[in-house]
Amino acid sequence: MSVGFVMLCHTALERAAEVARHWVERDCPVVIHVDKRVAKPVYDTLVTSLSDLGNVRFSGRYACEWGTWGIVAATQAASTILLREFPEVRHVFLASGSCLPLRPVEDLKAYLQSRPRVDFIESVTTEDVGWTVGGLNLERFTLRFPFSWRRQRRLFDSYVRVQRRLGIRRRVPAGLVPHLGSQWWCLTRQTLSAILESPDREAVDRYFRRVWIPDESYFQTMVRQFSANVESRSLTLSKFDFQGKPHIFYDDHLQLLRRSDCFVARKIWPQADKLYQNFLLGDPSGQASAEPNPGKIDRLFAKAVERRVKGRPGLYMQSRMPNENWENGRTAAPYSVFEGFSELFGNFEVWLGKIAGTRAHGHLYAPNRVEFAGGETVFNGALSDSAAMRDYAPKSFLTNLIWNTRGERQCFQFGPGDKQDISWFMAGDPNAQISVISGAWIIPLFQSNQNFSDIRRDAARLQKIEADHLSVLRSPWTKARVRIWPLAEFVENPMEPLQSIIDEISPRSLRRLTEAPQLADLKGFGQFLQNLRNQGMQPTLMGDFPAGEDPTPTASRRGRPYLVK
């Protein structure tokens, strides 16, 4: 009889009774405290249901409202009875009615037997953790809290504010260093009795009565006065969600709880029949006596908090609809936008698909239809190629596309002939890699068989659109990775920019480009631009093409662009 249990119960008493019976039948005395707010008949049922057991006691009942002194008072009362009535008990284990033992009691006994002087209680100083001032940490000890946080929130908050403003402080009793920690502990008889029988107890209790959430600080602070051997961790597995509410364990957590190797877990869902069945009536000769290791399952809980607080980047759905700039990533993955490339190079999309090892789309924002790679009419996620659907929600179209193809980099063409609504969104997206050959949109006009006055009109219109687009890309709010080359500069040496773009798309391949895409024939291009000028339109975005002189791409270097000796 080395360990005894104190159980604080307030709901699901039939489950508490099952657990109490489990412990008592394995030779561990139990003292049960039931919240005073539980109705008498319910309480009586519990008492009757356990009346056949010898080592069960019921302590005097206190109202245990969350965050108030009642819980500590209940713990004190029940612990006193346990220590008095069962002198053989060496360790007192504080549990709740929704706790469930995960390992055989024999394991726990052996574990405590080999650590006879150790007090297991999480106990951390307020200063050391450095939590922010607004969240009531040290202030739990220095302000007064006469109002209920649950029922009188407004009074609670304003009284805190008033005390802060007036600088009213309580003095922490001499010698006490405020500590905080999990409510669930396992203390030795020596330590616990020293706390309960301390000559200062009355004064200390009076002080803690007005401390905020004393159940997380009373024993945690007092243990530092009396214990020589505090092990600052709890033997009870207890996880908290992002709001600080305890996670509840369900039937499907069976394997998870097994893996934790902890002795006791809380809170268990009262209807988790499988868990109660398995852990209370299961085979007592469990696995080897491993050290409790809640860390093994921590990652899962950390991920849940992250999903709740930050969510999955680039996902817009029914329960995640972030306001602008709260997206935690506008899109799910990096992607590349090419402007002017498919105009300058005849086979650019095919070439890009081959080099970057991905499917390169055409103009996704083309006015007539969405030019998915390979001419698909329905793309990943059942995205339609209907221009009307895309234009109904251009942002959703892009975020859906990137979300649906996670793991496969998307590349697409864009230009002044396309719908421009998406410009700002892409420019503000750090995932976008936007490469622009400014003015390249004029090449199809140059090659076309239109009347020159039509060409002139189109050129003026497209130049205006691209100039606006470029000013978006150059704005201080742009977060995309933007590169802009005037056409003239680009054709002089196309391979170097291409190499740097490809290196960024697939950084690990670090292949030298051996095959260049096919450059459009620009014979007579300078004269064409001069003709436009002569007609009164000023082509500015292409850079400087001298009239009469044709641009000379360094053709001789094509094929082995970076041969340096």
Add this chain to the structure above:
Amino acid sequence: MAAGLGAWLRQGVQRVLGPATVPSAVSIGELAVSQPSIRAAWRAYKLRWKRLRLLARAFRKRGQVRSVVDRTDRIRPGAILAFVTVRNESVRLPHFLAHHRKLGVDHFLVVDNDSDDGSRDLLAAQKDVSLWGTEHGYKQSRFGLDWLTWLQRRHGHGHWCLTLDADEILIYPYCETRNLRALTGELEAQGLRTFGAVMLDMYPKGPLAAQDYAPGQDPIEVMPWFDSGNYVVQVQPLMRNLWIQGGARARSFFAAEPKRAPTLNKVPLVRWDRGFAYVNSTHAILPRRLNAVFSETGGERISGVLLHTKFLPIIVAKSAEEQQRQQHFANSALYDDYYLRLKQSPDLWSAQSRRYTGWRQLEAMGLMSRGGWI
């Protein structure tokens, strides 16, 4: 009791991940909503009257439904209720009832809108169904909502209430291992009163009429396919409810006029108060704050999916009747083309359609979320 400890843990998390709540200085969208202004006060006033009008309307029409079988005395405190309006759903009802019964619905409150296919007898024979009947117009009673609002006011107060159509199958995180009581417990612990679920149009491979379905069978076996990633999400400024469109119907029938595509977002599960009222099917609810089933700061709230079994083989025959009755859309005439296409038994399947395997698949695809529930 240990929530205080959790509160510091939360602050720890916030230090790592950034704050969970909106600092008032940053989010412009939030400010526009929460700042007390004349406009906000006017809107609140308008919506309040709208809600009272809806409740008054439900009260006025209470005589339209007559009790057929009343077993509401069996409703215990804390029971989970389901409210349904049906018309000729004898094919879907056996599985619908079985599925939601298994999830933990304790009592179904059903309004039968003039069925002539045996639905009424089928429902009356169920021990956990209370049945009302009416032959009044479905459209004139706001698509059955006036009837249900009255029943919800009378029987739903204080209960978690699920409001569904007979062609909807509710799926939520962990639904095979945790019943609705676990879900609602979690929602309550998070301080939430409403739970959002998006409708997911399910369809077969091949022409709709070419499938075989036997009543009682899981319809998903016959039509396991869905569109996984073509949804458009918007926030409606007036009631701050979502507006989600997309899926197979938008792709197949409304590609030229996407704005007209059916609304898919719903708020089917609510801890009811007698002052609440659904506005437009279960797409939106008043008071306005109940529509906040989504996080605006980047995190994910918990949410579910309503598998929409509209495209069972009977749809082809039913479309003719629905089109003729003109009871299903506000501007029914605009949807003639839609019915015309449906009557031709189209094939909605595409090479990019996905086959349903379970809630974890839908969660991974981002159609629903566990939020912080583990």
